[in-house]
Amino acid sequence: MVEMxxxxxxxxxxxxxxxxxxxxxxxxxxxxxxxxxxxxxxxxILVRHEQSAAHMADGYARIKRKAGVCFxxxxxxxxxxxxxxxxxxxDSSPIVAVTGQVPKAMIGKDAFQECDIVGICASITKYCxxxxxxxxxxETVKKAFYIAESGRPGPVLIDVPKDVQQESADMVFxxxxxxxxxxxxxxxxxxxxxxxxxxLLNAERPMIMAGGGVHISGAFAELQALAExxxxxxxxxxxxxxxxxxxxPLSLGPIGMHGHAEANKLVTEADVLLAIGxxxxxxxxxxxxxxxxxxxxxxxxxxxxxxxxxxxxxxxIVGDVKVSLKIMLKMLANRVIRxxxxxxxxxxxxxxxxxxxxxxxxxxxxxxxxxxxMKAIKKLREILPADAIVTTEVGQCQMWTSLYFDVITPGTFxxxxxxxxxxxGFPASIGAKVARPxxxxxxxxxxxxxxxxxxxxxxxxxENIPVxxxxxxxxxxxxxxxxQRLFYNRRMIGVDLKGMPDFVKVAExxxxxxxxxxxxxxxxxxxxxxxxxxxxxxxxxPIDPEENVFPFMPPGKGLKxxxxxx
Amino acid sequence: xxxxxxxxxxxxxxxxxxxxxxxxxxxxxxxxxxxVGPTEEQDLSRITITINSDEHTTxxxxxxxxxxxxxVDVTRxxxxxxxxxxxxxxxxxxxxxxxxxxxxxxxNVFRGKVVDISKRSMMxxxxxxxxxxxxxxxxxxxxxxxxxxxxxxxALPRGVVYE
Numbered sequence: 001m002v003e004m005x006x007x008x009x010x011x012x013x014x015x016x017x018x019x020x021x022x023x024x025x026x027x028x029x030x031x032x033x034x035x036x037x038x039x040x041x042x043x044x045i046l047v048r049h050e051q052s053a054a055h056m057a058d059g060y061a062r063i064k065r066k067a068g069v070c071f072x073x074x075x076x077x078x079x080x081x082x083x084x085x086x087x088x089x090x091d092s093s094p095i096v097a098v099t100g101q102v103p104k105a106m107i108g109k110d111a112f113q114e115c116d117i118v119g120i121c122a123s124i125t126k127y128c129x130x131x132x133x134x135x136x137x138x139e140t141v142k143k144a145f146y147i148a149e150s151g152r153p154g155p156v157l158i159d160v161p162k163d164v165q166q167e168s169a170d171m172v173f174x175x176x177x178x179x180x181x182x183x184x185x186x187x188x189x190x191x192x193x194x195x196x197x198x199x200l201l202n203a204e205r206p207m208i209m210a211g212g213g214v215h216i217s218g219a220f221a222e223l224q225a226l227a228e229x230x231x232x233x234x235x236x237x238x239x240x241x242x243x244x245x246x247x248x249p250l251s252l253g254p255i256g257m258h259g260h261a262e263a264n265k266l267v268t269e270a271d272v273l274l275a276i277g278x279x280x281x282x283x284x285x286x287x288x289x290x291x292x293x294x295x296x297x298x299x300x301x302x303x304x305x306x307x308x309x310x311x312x313x314x315x316x317i318v319g320d321v322k323v324s325l326k327i328m329l330k331m332l333a334n335r336v337i338r339x340x341x342x343x344x345x346x347x348x349x350x351x352x353x354x355x356x357x358x359x360x361x362x363x364x365x366x367x368x369x370x371x372x373x374m375k376a377i378k379k380l381r382e383i384l385p386a387d388a389i390v391t392t393e394v395g396q397c398q399m400w401t402s403l404y405f406d407v408i409t410p411g412t413f414x415x416x417x418x419x420x421x422x423x424x425g426f427p428a429s430i431g432a433k434v435a436r437p438x439x440x441x442x443x444x445x446x447x448x449x450x451x452x453x454x455x456x457x458x459x460x461x462x463e464n465i466p467v468x469x470x471x472x473x474x475x476x477x478x479x480x481x482x483x484q485r486l487f488y489n490r491r492m493i494g495v496d497l498k499g500m501p502d503f504v505k506v507a508e509x510x511x512x513x514x515x516x517x518x519x520x521x522x523x524x525x526x527x528x529x530x531x532x533x534x535x536x537x538x539x540x541x542p543i544d545p546e547e548n549v550f551p552f553m554p555p556g557k558g559l560k561x562x563x564x565x566x
Numbered sequence: 567x568x569x570x571x572x573x574x575x576x577x578x579x580x581x582x583x584x585x586x587x588x589x590x591x592x593x594x595x596x597x598x599x600x601x602v603g604p605t606e607e608q609d610l611s612r613i614t615i616t617i618n619s620d621e622h623t624t625x626x627x628x629x630x631x632x633x634x635x636x637x638v639d640v641t642r643x644x645x646x647x648x649x650x651x652x653x654x655x656x657x658x659x660x661x662x663x664x665x666x667x668x669x670x671x672x673x674n675v676f677r678g679k680v681v682d683i684s685k686r687s688m689m690x691x692x693x694x695x696x697x698x699x700x701x702x703x704x705x706x707x708x709x710x711x712x713x714x715x716x717x718x719x720x721a722l723p724r725g726v727v728y729e
Contacts, residue, residue, distance in 0.1 A: 122585055123592040127635045130581075147635060181577065181638040305629035308622070 006134030007032035013141035027073025029100030032165035052427035054084020059431030075113030090418025094153035103163040126154035135169035151184025188319030203272035212239035213277015220410035222325035242407025258399035262360040290558040393425035393449030396478035423452030457510035507538035599718035650721035659710035
């Protein structure tokens with residue numbers, strides 16, 4: 001037992017959790033915490049807006065697969081975090097957000113910079129803490145990390161009143177914590193797994209739908225082993241993009257609103273679907289009443305509340321994806337002989353899958369311009385090493401990436417898939433780069449989305465965290481414009497960004513490298529220059545504002561209604 | 567649509583009721599009644615919820631409740647094997663001596679109590695299943711209900727439960 005202040009205990013507790021970096025911004029109500037950070041070895045990365053701090057912690061967490069930490073002061077500092085926290089919540093990403101709060105005696109008095117952040121965050125966090133005695137801080141931090149990282153991960157908020165930061169107490173740092181109402185289901189029920197195996201072995205047209213849970217549990221090898229053992233084709237959700245190598249013959253890529261046409265078609269033809277770590281989101285499966293009507297569905301998920309939430313399933317397996325797949329593989333090994341490449345010739349379903357895939361890939365049409373999103377993204381894929389980390393902004397750029405950027409090394413891709421947060425990609429790429437400084441990190445961006453958090457250029461330059469912003473610039477809010485063109489009779493309103501600002505100059509103003517690339521040759525040269533650069537590079541690639549994203553499943557429709565091309 | 571009772575044991579600390587009710591709101595569950603109170607264990611409270619819904623919605627509600635970290639346990643109470651009670655206070659207009667007598671007779675039949683009486687009104691206390699309270703209310707409505715308060719259902723399963 002050692003006597004120290006709440007702030008000091010907080011920093012020490014973070015150190016004990018292995019935290020080496022914090023993204024944040026100081027203010028009146030968290031100054032005692034910052035004062036302790038001064039004498040800590042934890043690296044502080046000063047952001048220019050707290051939203052970016054949360055996104056950076058999120059990007060860090062998704063690549064490191066452990067909680068990222070962000071700090072903000074009370075009131076506006078805390079509310080600025082909200083979008084980032086909600087983003088992490090929707091995508092089950094573990095972040096621990098520490099906010100300052102006005103002193104206890106001022107709570108509820110509408111004090112300066114007071115805000116009920118615990119109330120605001122209740123429905124966008126896994127849990128919120130507000131320690132009211134400094135002695136509670138070590139246990140609170142331990143619990144926060146345990147909750148954020150275990151089970152289905154998610155954001156946790158710790159809101160610390162300023163006087164609790166200052167007050168001294170005898171501190172006990174627990175090694176383990178127990179929470180009575182919380183015990184994640186890790187081990188699946190083997191009876192359910194056995195039933196699932198029976199279904200899969202008797203299926204004529206089996207299909208795997210892999211979701212974000214595969215990434216979170218790191219079950220890449222198990223998924224690939226299962227698919228190859230039974231020769232089952234794999235579609236992914238958008239959140240699951242890249243959990244299975246997209247250059248693998250069994251890979252059909254993402255399904256959904258802007259999924260591959262062949263993936264959207266073939267998934268509806270399956271007779272048995274094995275959904276792994278997916279929540280059957282509307283953006284992935286379209287209409288809940290229509291999707292999977294004529295198929296048997298097996299659903300593996302660590303969150304019991306996801307089984308049957310959007311889609312009633314035939315066999316629900318509650319458990320960690322990696323643990324469940326390991327058990328499934330072990331049980332299968334006793335029952336089947338690994339199927340081989342010969343299946344491509346002997347199995348009707350696989351033959352059909354290959355034909356459909358080849359057909360739809362052969363009819364993909366590009367927009368008639370020299371530089372298009374498709375060509376630029378394919379060029380990027382060609383040049384980047386297989387293990388480069390790629391994230392995206394939100395909008396057309398994101399969906400083009402989904403369609404044209406094949407993820408080769410599993411787990412190297414992520415995006416704001418659930419909340420669809422514009423402004424996510426750039427700060428998140430900085431967080432990812434902090435997690436893996438040895439790998440190139442690219443944010444495939446659009447102008448509207450990048451514009452929202454571009455001030456993180458200051459962070460990336462001053463903190464020496466070089467990333468590549470691959471900016472597909474159509475001078476508009478492209479996705480909204482596409483909907484206005486297709487569904488609102490071209491009554492274009494609120495979508496024209498008129499080429500402002502000049503992103504090359506913006507990059508240069510922050511001390512980053514800005515390159516405009518107006519031909520495919522220039523795109524290639526810019527990518528190579530960016531990879532060689534030791535500062536962040538913004539590659540500004542003007543494209544035609546009229547370029548649409550296809551295939552397209554119209555909103556409110558089912559996967560069968562996918563429009564393949566214009 | 568069936569009437570159901572769900573019983574949740576929760577941590578007895580600030581903010582828990584907010585978390586539970588906020589989840590109902592955020593996920594669009596329409597609950598009928600909710601009552602909270604202490605239990606045999608000092609650090610636990612029991613929340614009893616009644617809901618009129620189908621099986622799928624009820625299952626989801628139970629799962630979402632279990633997912634809340636401060637919720638320790640959730641059980642669905644079978645109506646035929648549980649005791650469930652609600653308390654109602656009903657203030658009635660009672661100016662005429664005849665109506666006072668009639669009301670007192672009805673209260674006796676329902677094994678209730680008259681708990682307050684003034685020149686122009688009477689307050690009665692009725693305990694029982696929500697059906698019984700509804701029935702009493704229907705019988706006395708014509709006297710004129712001035713105010714009414716109900717506690718929501720409080721329930722426990724019959725027999726010994728070992729956990």
